[in-house]
Amino acid sequence: SQQGEEDPQALSIQEGENATMNCSYKTSINNLQWYRQNSGRGLVHLILIRSNEREKHSGRLRVTLDTSKKSSSLLITASRAADTASYFCATDGGSNYKLTFGKGTLLTVNP
Amino acid sequence: DAGITQSPRHKVTETGTPVTLRCHQTENHRYMYWYRQDPGHGLRLIHYSYGVKDTDKGEVSDGYSVSRSKTEDFLLTLESATSSQTSVYFCAISEELVFGANVLTFGAGSRLTVL
Numbered sequence: 001s002q003q004g005e006e007d008p009q010a011l012s013i014q015e016g017e018n019a020t021m022n023c024s025y026k027t028s029i030n031n032l033q034w035y036r037q038n039s040g041r042g043l044v045h046l047i048l049i050r051s052n053e054r055e056k057h058s059g060r061l062r063v064t065l066d067t068s069k070k071s072s073s074l075l076i077t078a079s080r081a082a083d084t085a086s087y088f089c090a091t092d093g094g095s096n097y098k099l100t101f102g103k104g105t106l107l108t109v110n111p
Numbered sequence: 112d113a114g115i116t117q118s119p120r121h122k123v124t125e126t127g128t129p130v131t132l133r134c135h136q137t138e139n140h141r142y143m144y145w146y147r148q149d150p151g152h153g154l155r156l157i158h159y160s161y162g163v164k165d166t167d168k169g170e171v172s173d174g175y176s177v178s179r180s181k182t183e184d185f186l187l188t189l190e191s192a193t194s195s196q197t198s199v200y201f202c203a204i205s206e207e208l209v210f211g212a213n214v215l216t217f218g219a220g221s222r223l224t225v226l
Contacts (some may be wrong), residue, residue, distance in 0.1 A: 031212045042201055042217030043154070050212070088153065090215075097142050097161060097205065097213045098169070103153035 004032075004089040004102035012108040019076040021105040023089030024069075032065055033090045033099065034074050043088060046074075079109045114138040117202050117218040125226050130189040132221050134202030136182075142205040142213060143185040145169075145177065147198040148220075154201065160185055192225045199223075 007022045023032070031050045035043040049056045049065045049072065056063045062075040076083055086106050090099040116135045124130055134143060145157040146169075156169030158177040166177050174196060176188045189196055200221045205213035 033212075033214065035215075040220075042219050043203075043215070044217070045214045048212055048214060092212070097207065098156065098159060099144075099213070099215060100156065100170075101146075101154040103151065 004091050004100065006087065006089055006102045006105040008105060009103070010106045010108070012110065013079060014110050015079060015081055017079055017109075019079050019083070019107055019109070021074045021087050021107070023072045023074070023102055025072075025089070025091045026070065027091075027093050029067070029091045030094060031092060032063075032072050034061075034063060034072075035088045035090060035101070037086045037088065037104070039085070046087075076107075079107075081109050081111045083107060084109045115202060115204055115216055115218045117200075117221045119221060120219065121222045123224045123226065124192055126193060127191050130192050130223065130225075132187045132200055132202075132223070134185040134187070134204075134218060136185075136204045138204060138206070138216070139182060140204040140206040140216075141182075142207070143179065144203040144205075144215065145175075145185070145187045146201045146203065147171065148201060149198050157187065157200075189223075192223075194225050197223060197225045 004025045033048045034046045037043045047058045060077045065072045086104040088104045090101045118133045144159040146154045155171045160166045160179040178186045202218040203215040205215045
């Protein structure tokens with residue numbers, strides 16, 4: 001069964017706007033990761049947040065984690081057309097080496 | 112996709128035939144994974160390996176077997192392909208980081224169609 005579930009399933013915004021995607025999960029975790037997948041390609045790691053962290057930044061990415069609500073959000077600021085992709089959260093369910101992915105959010109950034 | 116190669120990238124086969132997908136890495140990473148990606152299901156773990164000859168099942172392992180005789184190669188075999196195994200298959204590798212978290216590097220995917 002899917003550990004993480006992203007919301008919304010699809011998001012369409014204009015270039016320059018911010019995009020927020022959410023992830024909910026079911027069991028305790030050691031860390032949560034976000035990945036991006038461009039059409040027809042493999043997934044690429046974006047950012048990792050550990051269970052004892054509440055917020056993390058990397059360039060235009062900001063990730064928050066609320067372990068009490070078992071949820072995370074990914075914010076992409078000042079979006080660009082090149083950010084168009086599917087975004088997945090992945091959780092380890094307490095197992096460091098086995099990741100479970102959600103179904104993803106398809107982000108479309110219109111020029 | 113540097114350091115990880117999947118083959119074949121595309122394959123069309125018939126129901127009942129055996130199929131083997133190969134994942135080859137040049138990174139000497141310990142962990143290797145096979146996922147399948149289907150519309151509406153996201154990525155689901157089929158099997159994974161934590162060392163040579165050490166493998167374990169994921170959440171959708173029925174109908175699949177794996178082998179890892181060398182660090183660099185992880186093979187996924189469909190003994191008798193069925194139409195429900197039509198999917199895009201991704202191999203991934205990881206090396207445990209110092210704080211215990213594994214970040215996956217994915218291959219480009221193998222698109223399998225079973226007629």
